Amino acid sequence: MSETAAGVFRSLRFFNYRVWAAGAIVSNIGTWMQRTAQDWLVLTELTHHSASAVSVVMSLQFGPQLLLLPVSGYAADHLDRRKLLMFTQAAQGALALALGVLTIAGIVQLWHVYVFAFLFGCVTALDAPVRQTFVSDLVGDTELPNAVALNSTSFNLARMVGPAVAGILIASIGTGWAFLLNGLSFIAVLTSLGFMRIHELRRGPRATRTRGGLAAGFRYVWARPDLKATVIMLFLIGTFGLNFPIFISTMAVSVFHVGASQYGALSSMMAIGTVTGALSSAHVSQPRFKSMLASSAVFGLGCAIAAVAPNYWSFGAALVVIGMASLMFLTTTNSLMQLSTEPAMRGRVMAIRVGVALGGTPLGAPIVGWVADHWGPRWAIVVGAASGLAAALVAARALAVERNRNRSRAAIAAEE
Numbered sequence: 001m002s003e004t005a006a007g008v009f010r011s012l013r014f015f016n017y018r019v020w021a022a023g024a025i026v027s028n029i030g031t032w033m034q035r036t037a038q039d040w041l042v043l044t045e046l047t048h049h050s051a052s053a054v055s056v057v058m059s060l061q062f063g064p065q066l067l068l069l070p071v072s073g074y075a076a077d078h079l080d081r082r083k084l085l086m087f088t089q090a091a092q093g094a095l096a097l098a099l100g101v102l103t104i105a106g107i108v109q110l111w112h113v114y115v116f117a118f119l120f121g122c123v124t125a126l127d128a129p130v131r132q133t134f135v136s137d138l139v140g141d142t143e144l145p146n147a148v149a150l151n152s153t154s155f156n157l158a159r160m161v162g163p164a165v166a167g168i169l170i171a172s173i174g175t176g177w178a179f180l181l182n183g184l185s186f187i188a189v190l191t192s193l194g195f196m197r198i199h200e201l202r203r204g205p206r207a208t209r210t211r212g213g214l215a216a217g218f219r220y221v222w223a224r225p226d227l228k229a230t231v232i233m234l235f236l237i238g239t240f241g242l243n244f245p246i247f248i249s250t251m252a253v254s255v256f257h258v259g260a261s262q263y264g265a266l267s268s269m270m271a272i273g274t275v276t277g278a279l280s281s282a283h284v285s286q287p288r289f290k291s292m293l294a295s296s297a298v299f300g301l302g303c304a305i306a307a308v309a310p311n312y313w314s315f316g317a318a319l320v321v322i323g324m325a326s327l328m329f330l331t332t333t334n335s336l337m338q339l340s341t342e343p344a345m346r347g348r349v350m351a352i353r354v355g356v357a358l359g360g361t362p363l364g365a366p367i368v369g370w371v372a373d374h375w376g377p378r379w380a381i382v383v384g385a386a387s388g389l390a391a392a393l394v395a396a397r398a399l400a401v402e403r404n405r406n407r408s409r410a411a412i413a414a415e416e
Contacts, residue, residue: 025158269320
């Protein structure tokens with residue numbers, strides 16, 4: 001292995017991280033199969049191309065990220081993360097199997113999908129902050145940025161494979177089999193958690209059990225200008241920009257009039273960009289705030305290009321750019337917020353990050369879905385473009401304020 005490659009994949013020298021990564025890639029492929037199949041089921045089998053129905057599913061799936069913030073933040077900071085992950089991963093697998101059985105049996109209805117989306121959302125709300133902070137238990141803080149980037153690489157490599165496989169499965173044997181295979185894929189990550197060397201986990205200090213734990217997390221974030229700006233940017237892009245199920249499915253069905261296989265291929269095209277962004281992030285040893293400014297601006301421009309794309313392939317090319325920018329933005333926020341936060345507060349801060357980034361979906365997805373249904377899918381993507389550019393303005397202002405503050409400090413120090 002070359003020296004450059006060894007640097008990019010340096011977290012893999014830890015046994016526990018290697019085991020975790022092996023299980024996660026299998027489970028991630030299943031997750032992307034389910035996401036693709038779920039959107040296709042709602043858009044083409046249970047409704048007549050209703051973007052609003054897709055947005056309701058998204059709202060139910062991501063809304064619990066905000067509703068369960070007190071529970072998820074507390075759990076990530078106080079409980080055994082490995083054992084908690086075994087519970088959440090098993091629960092997600094059971095839900096996927098149940099939805100698969102309903103679909104294969106031919107009795108699934110739209111309200112079933114709504115219920116399962118909400119249940120998935122509740123489990124994911126508990127799982128996500130624990131899973132993100134668990135990375136530091138695997139590799140420690142020194143290699144945390146690299147491990148976060150490699151996690152994103154794994155997730156988005158799966159994004160290249162999962163939707164394409166789901167498209168083939170849907171076209172050949174039916175939507176339900178994608179759900180069923182996703183349920184079985186969780187066996188891999190549960191096995192990896194079981195094989196870990198417990199004595200090698202790098203557990204940091206846990207928070208003390210006090211009242212107002214989540215409120216303390218919000219106060220901590222709001223007192224830090226860098227964290228506050230990051231949360232605002234996450235809200236803008238997470239609420240109005242990360243609505244890819246609506247963007248991609250409506251453009252595929254209503255604008256380009258393609259089938260399930262081509263729809264799955266669009267998500268795989270986007271994954272080319274996200275994998276590129278993840279590998280680029282893996283090179284970075286110290287994430288910087290300026291990277292969030294650049295990536296959010298590129299995200300906005302990429303969405304603007306996608307909105308006016310004249311054909312299927314040019315739209316796919318724009319998705320590559322969007323995928324790269326969104327992944328670099330999300331990875332940078334993840335690493336910066338973890339590394340700049342006290343270990344005892346990390347779980348609550350990451351729960352706030354996940355809650356803001358995904359919990360805004362109940363607000364943004366219905367708006368974007370309504371725009372897609374009434375004005376067309378292209379205008380829905382324009383909303384995403386505006387969110388990226390607005391986030392870039394927030395970052396630019398935060399950097400300008402910090403620059404002025406540093407100049408003032410320097411002037412005072414010179415006078416003294």
